[in-house]
Amino acid sequence: MATYRVLVSDPISEKGVDALRTAPEIQVDVNTGLKPDELLAIIGDYHGLVVRSQTKVTPEVFAAAKNLKAIGRAGVGVDNIDRNAATDHGVVVMNTPSGNTISTAEHAFTLMLSLARNIPQAHATVIAGKWDRKSFEGVEMNGKRLAILGMGRIGTEFAKRAQAFGMHVVAYDPFLTAARAQGLKVELAETADLALAGADVVTLHIPLTDETNHILNKARLSSMNKGALVVNCARGGLVDEAAAKELLDSGHLAGIALDVYEVEPPPADHPLFAAKKAVFTPHLGASTAEAQENVGIEVAYQLKDFLVSGEIRNAVNMPNLDAKTLESVGPYLNLATALGKLLAKIGPGQVDALRVSYLGPVSELDTQLVTRTVLTGYLSGAHHEAQVNLVNAPAVAKALGLQITESTVAIATNWTELIEVSAVKGGETFTVAGTFFGNAPRIVHILGHNVETNTSGQFLFVENDDRPGVVGLLGSSLGTAGVNIANMSLSRNKSLSRAVTVIEVDSEPPVSLLETLRATPGILRVLSFGL
Numbered sequence: 001m002a003t004y005r006v007l008v009s010d011p012i013s014e015k016g017v018d019a020l021r022t023a024p025e026i027q028v029d030v031n032t033g034l035k036p037d038e039l040l041a042i043i044g045d046y047h048g049l050v051v052r053s054q055t056k057v058t059p060e061v062f063a064a065a066k067n068l069k070a071i072g073r074a075g076v077g078v079d080n081i082d083r084n085a086a087t088d089h090g091v092v093v094m095n096t097p098s099g100n101t102i103s104t105a106e107h108a109f110t111l112m113l114s115l116a117r118n119i120p121q122a123h124a125t126v127i128a129g130k131w132d133r134k135s136f137e138g139v140e141m142n143g144k145r146l147a148i149l150g151m152g153r154i155g156t157e158f159a160k161r162a163q164a165f166g167m168h169v170v171a172y173d174p175f176l177t178a179a180r181a182q183g184l185k186v187e188l189a190e191t192a193d194l195a196l197a198g199a200d201v202v203t204l205h206i207p208l209t210d211e212t213n214h215i216l217n218k219a220r221l222s223s224m225n226k227g228a229l230v231v232n233c234a235r236g237g238l239v240d241e242a243a244a245k246e247l248l249d250s251g252h253l254a255g256i257a258l259d260v261y262e263v264e265p266p267p268a269d270h271p272l273f274a275a276k277k278a279v280f281t282p283h284l285g286a287s288t289a290e291a292q293e294n295v296g297i298e299v300a301y302q303l304k305d306f307l308v309s310g311e312i313r314n315a316v317n318m319p320n321l322d323a324k325t326l327e328s329v330g331p332y333l334n335l336a337t338a339l340g341k342l343l344a345k346i347g348p349g350q351v352d353a354l355r356v357s358y359l360g361p362v363s364e365l366d367t368q369l370v371t372r373t374v375l376t377g378y379l380s381g382a383h384h385e386a387q388v389n390l391v392n393a394p395a396v397a398k399a400l401g402l403q404i405t406e407s408t409v410a411i412a413t414n415w416t417e418l419i420e421v422s423a424v425k426g427g428e429t430f431t432v433a434g435t436f437f438g439n440a441p442r443i444v445h446i447l448g449h450n451v452e453t454n455t456s457g458q459f460l461f462v463e464n465d466d467r468p469g470v471v472g473l474l475g476s477s478l479g480t481a482g483v484n485i486a487n488m489s490l491s492r493n494k495s496l497s498r499a500v501t502v503i504e505v506d507s508e509p510p511v512s513l514l515e516t517l518r519a520t521p522g523i524l525r526v527l528s529f530g531l
């Protein structure tokens, strides 16, 4: 019986679907072309979703997707997935960043050449029986100044091809260093404005974000040379289509080639369709057999590995977690969850900060995931209304104004290794800590007291004045209530004349017993909780 259900809602390669089907834990349903309300009606049944760019994964979809754990995007752009809503709902979003790079660079390059040589228009006249050799004089790309916005994977591949065609490449990318630009033999522009001023051709290879929306605006398009060509094979909103139309009409721009549009599919009466020199394709950048096989197979394995074993590759809303790291930090995760939950139960309410310290060999590991796990345990113990998990824990903490700090110490005094978690409120610090006895995780420190107890089960925590008779009273009260004691750890602080007792019990003590204990003179605090 499959444990996870995965919906493939956009067409991906058959090999990708087969790769998902090979996992006995996964049941795959391919159901493409769903209308938004149809998706809303069924998404609640699924743990995984595979999309390309058609399926819009909106906040409404996330609200209905009660079981969804991960979305795999067979491709690069994730602008059809509401990333904030994904994070808030604790859903990992993964893409396949490199599988369609070459195909898209080739498509963009093809658009540029087709535009320069009027290929679609000439083709149309030939098959219409005309032999018009005068109307379609083109321009060479050799020697032209090419502006590339975005020197990531696709931009870089485009640059290499442009250089082979003798173009002078000027690139703008906020992450492009002078050394890398030199290595790629491109001129580094410090701003998008500087890249575009005086360019003959522009091609875009950047994601669509609030910041990049209409990055190719009227001012930047106007700063290009008269007769300039525009190529967009990245995302629709990057080009201000209205401004481009105006500049095409005025003759400042000579032509435009688009694979992507502000609205997809574009309306049949799209103003740019009237342009004389233009090439339009229906979002075909990644549509090659090779690219689809690459991204289909890659997304299938990523989703399967996440659902079945927790590995995270190419996530866009949380750190990645490869199998090796997962294996090395895996044993610490139960302890981390327990420490977080315990602190939420016995620490003060709303705290200002959580401090996680790793002492001893654990300090040498990649502890990011362990800290997230502590935080998840803490928040899930403290905020029952929110479904907190590893994906959304940092966002939930941020919304609460809770600061997280992590520190490492190479040697753990008194222990081989130790994970210490402290909640800070005002000037006060409340600390719990845990270690391993052999392979078994143990809680060894609670609020200034050394204890020794398990990391899971049902617990009774009692803080009392250090005086005779309390342990006996606890034992007999639990016995009378029919609650069996599995383990008991007692710790006293002589200087404060205080003691704590942590009792692991086989069943939850009745409320009446807790109330009786709380009313007993000398008993200061009684908590019953599960870890």
Ligand SMILES: NC(=O)c1ccc[n+]([C@@H]2O[C@H](COP(=O)([O-])OP(=O)(O)OC[C@H]3O[C@@H](n4cnc5c(N)ncnc54)[C@H](O)[C@@H]3O)[C@@H](O)[C@H]2O)c1
Pocket (backbone or CB within 6 Å): 076, 077, 078, 097, 100, 101, 104, 149, 150, 151, 152, 153, 154, 155, 172, 173, 174, 175, 192, 205, 206, 207, 208, 211, 212, 215, 233, 234, 235, 259, 260, 283, 284, 285, 286, 287
């Ligand atoms: N038409 C298609 O079918 C198709 C196919 C694949 C990818 N794409 C689109 O192409 C885009 C690029 O893909 P990629 O694989 O090269 O991504 P990438 O992440 O490798 O590269 C994107 C680059 O853009 C840069 N960037 C971000 N903001 C910028 C800004 N304001 N100005 C200049 N540079 C900026 C980044 O630093 C990065 O280097 C993607 O966003 C995707 O949406 C389209």
Ligand SMILES: O=C(O)[C@H](O)COP(=O)(O)O
Pocket (backbone or CB within 6 Å): 052, 053, 054, 074, 075, 076, 077, 078, 100, 283, 284, 285, 286, 287
């Ligand atoms: O971002 C991408 O990978 C491309 O836009 C491809 O989109 P598609 O998978 O819908 O073809």
